[in-house]
Amino acid sequence: MTMEQSAVALAPAERAVSLLGGDLTEKSLKLHLDGLSGVDAVGLEARAAGLSTRSIKTTSKAWALDKIISLIDLTTLEGADTPGKVQSLVAKAVNPDPTDQTTPRVAAVCVYGDMVPIAIQALGAHHAAGTDKGINVAAVATAFPSGRASLAVKIADTRDAVQAGADEIDMVIDRGAFLSGRFGIVFDQIVAVKDACRRVDGSYAHLKVILETGELNTYDNVRRASWLSILAGADFIKTSTGKVQPAATLPVTLLMLQVVGDWYRLTGERIGVKPAGGIRTSKDAIRYLVTVAETVGEEWLQPHLFRFGASSLLNDVLLQRQKTKSGNYSGADYVTID
Amino acid sequence: MTPTRLAVPKTYKLYIGGAFPRSESGRTYEVAARDGSFLANAAKASRKDARDAVVAARKAQSGWAGATGYNRGQVLYRIAELLEGRRAQFVDELRRSEGLTDAQANAQVDSAIDVWVWYAGWADKYLQVAGNGNPVAGPYFNISTPEPTGVVAVIAPQESSLLGLVSVVAPALVTGNTVVVVPSEQAPLSAISLGEVLATSDVPGGVVNVLTGSPAELAPWLAAHADVNALDLTGAGDLDWVDLQITAADTLKRVLPPEPGVPAPSVDRITFFTETKTVWHPKGII
Numbered sequence A: 001m002t003m004e005q006s007a008v009a010l011a012p013a014e015r016a017v018s019l020l021g022g023d024l025t026e027k028s029l030k031l032h033l034d035g036l037s038g039v040d041a042v043g044l045e046a047r048a049a050g051l052s053t054r055s056i057k058t059t060s061k062a063w064a065l066d067k068i069i070s071l072i073d074l075t076t077l078e079g080a081d082t083p084g085k086v087q088s089l090v091a092k093a094v095n096p097d098p099t100d101q102t103t104p105r106v107a108a109v110c111v112y113g114d115m116v117p118i119a120i121q122a123l124g125a126h127h128a129a130g131t132d133k134g135i136n137v138a139a140v141a142t143a144f145p146s147g148r149a150s151l152a153v154k155i156a157d158t159r160d161a162v163q164a165g166a167d168e169i170d171m172v173i174d175r176g177a178f179l180s181g182r183f184g185i186v187f188d189q190i191v192a193v194k195d196a197c198r199r200v201d202g203s204y205a206h207l208k209v210i211l212e213t214g215e216l217n218t219y220d221n222v223r224r225a226s227w228l229s230i231l232a233g234a235d236f237i238k239t240s241t242g243k244v245q246p247a248a249t250l251p252v253t254l255l256m257l258q259v260v261g262d263w264y265r266l267t268g269e270r271i272g273v274k275p276a277g278g279i280r281t282s283k284d285a286i287r288y289l290v291t292v293a294e295t296v297g298e299e300w301l302q303p304h305l306f307r308f309g310a311s312s313l314l315n316d317v318l319l320q321r322q323k324t325k326s327g328n329y330s331g332a333d334y335v336t337i338d
Numbered sequence B: 001m002t003p004t005r006l007a008v009p010k011t012y013k014l015y016i017g018g019a020f021p022r023s024e025s026g027r028t029y030e031v032a033a034r035d036g037s038f039l040a041n042a043a044k045a046s047r048k049d050a051r052d053a054v055v056a057a058r059k060a061q062s063g064w065a066g067a068t069g070y071n072r073g074q075v076l077y078r079i080a081e082l083l084e085g086r087r088a089q090f091v092d093e094l095r096r097s098e099g100l101t102d103a104q105a106n107a108q109v110d111s112a113i114d115v116w117v118w119y120a121g122w123a124d125k126y127l128q129v130a131g132n133g134n135p136v137a138g139p140y141f142n143i144s145t146p147e148p149t150g151v152v153a154v155i156a157p158q159e160s161s162l163l164g165l166v167s168v169v170a171p172a173l174v175t176g177n178t179v180v181v182v183p184s185e186q187a188p189l190s191a192i193s194l195g196e197v198l199a200t201s202d203v204p205g206g207v208v209n210v211l212t213g214s215p216a217e218l219a220p221w222l223a224a225h226a227d228v229n230a231l232d233l234t235g236a237g238d239l240d241w242v243d244l245q246i247t248a249a250d251t252l253k254r255v256l257p258p259e260p261g262v263p264a265p266s267v268d269r270i271t272f273f274t275e276t277k278t279v280w281h282p283k284g285i286i
Helices: A003-007 A014-020 A026-034 A041-051 A058-070 A083-094 A113-126 A151-163 A175-179 A183-196 A219-232 A250-267 A282-295 A313-326 B047-066 B069-085 B087-098 B102-122 B126-130 B163-174 B189-199 B215-224 B241-249 B267-272
Strands: A072-075 A108-112 A136-141 A168-172 A206-210 A236-238 A272-274 A308-310 B028-032 B038-043 B132-134 B140-148 B151-155 B178-182 B208-210 B230-232 B254-256 B274-282
Touching (some): A014 A026, A026 A219, A072 A083, A072 A313, A083 A108, A083 A113, A108 A168, A113 A136, A113 A151, A136 A151, A136 A206, A151 A168, A168 A183, A219 A250, A282 A308, B069 B102, B102 B267, B126 B140, B163 B189, B163 B230, B163 B267
Parallel strands (some): A072 A308, A206 A236
Antiparallel strands (some): B132 B140
């Protein structure tokens, strides 16, 4: 990196300016991120393993299962997605278990940008449009999942989804730039995408920033990327696209929750966390709930601060829920396939 | 003076999904020989082990049913070959746990192997016997074929620990069902050794799952489990099996009632755990 590059002023982001000062440059950002203390990997993994051993039974389990459902971003992100697939996903989001009307609804459906109008139409009156009452529509944008496109394309992608009515935008960071140390590029892109999330009436679509932790290689990088995303204006930090292994893991989520907790202590502002990909069983999901409650507190266990990005998790939770209600083990024949 | 050598007693564990786990509950129970002396510790399966076994059986079911009948027959026949190779172990276990004489134990192992071969032979033949081309008044082929019902939970005969077990497990496997079996509570050793035979044969993991322990404790969970498709109560004569049937009816399971002794080999046992599918197919007009 040359001196000229380092001296280039970055796009102004409120949070970064108030933390790092008005003369925000790539250099000052890099100094801040490199100055973060290293992660004790052994300690982090031991803590996550310790949190996984909690025994959650009976009424607590029943509460946890309902809570998990209400925190799910029900997701379909396949090249083979059809309007019919999105419609059936929405039907499932609205009415997860047709045999039990007391089942809570999921927080949002997460689709590709071009499927947003179909999802909104299928939701009809159940569309929350950014409120907590109903179901939101989240769209992945910015050349998901690789993020390998020019900024103009990423912005157009985002604008398109917001104009179509998406309430939440899941963007990916430029991992290539991040790994080569160009934090400024990553930062500027997040700021630009955040700007593209603004609607005509001046309100913003919620911005979730996907770090793709499976490609960041080290816990230190995850901590840096989390700070960077928050400073650039993320409403949520999200672990993964679900297209890269490993996707969400408990230690990585714990680490991101710690950053979010630090940010809260520093500024009083609450940032959301979304583990996504690879969480398939109720048992796994309950471990995440425990981790959230123990790390940042129970007030984070609500849809605008914590989400699960998942598709097959919902069915397992429904099976567990049926078992809790009836006392007998249930089977896959008693929930829908998609 | 001959040096003394420490005995290395065998730990008998469960057989679930092709692996040999201990019971999730950590429980074991003492298996006694016929004369009351200590024989071995066996794992005492809990309802959660039953749950895991059903999950493993469900996972294995489509693959096992998807194999051709000829292939299933070969795989099953191979088990008979392996049983023959392990004859000494099975004879020894039967002698000790059932108190049989050498000749009686050998006779039971012979019968068990013969029954296994008999059922293996049916794998590519039952369809011709139980299926049918139906005459219909129209330009259609109308064909009925038996298909495996899915996951079968079996309470094996409690008295005959090897022959009884083989006589209920083999017929369910022939058509492509997968099995969760609760073997003889008093004499479970042959069942676990059979599991070891299965694990080293070509049977995919999860096709047969063995839960040693109390049938009285496990049967109600299996009967009520919504992902179990059929219930074989052959060895459940001492349990409240009417109640089990009523429970099983809630999820529309096929239920085979208890039978004293060892059930004789029969095609009926094979076809009982099948569903008949009838398809119509238009005939080409020539």
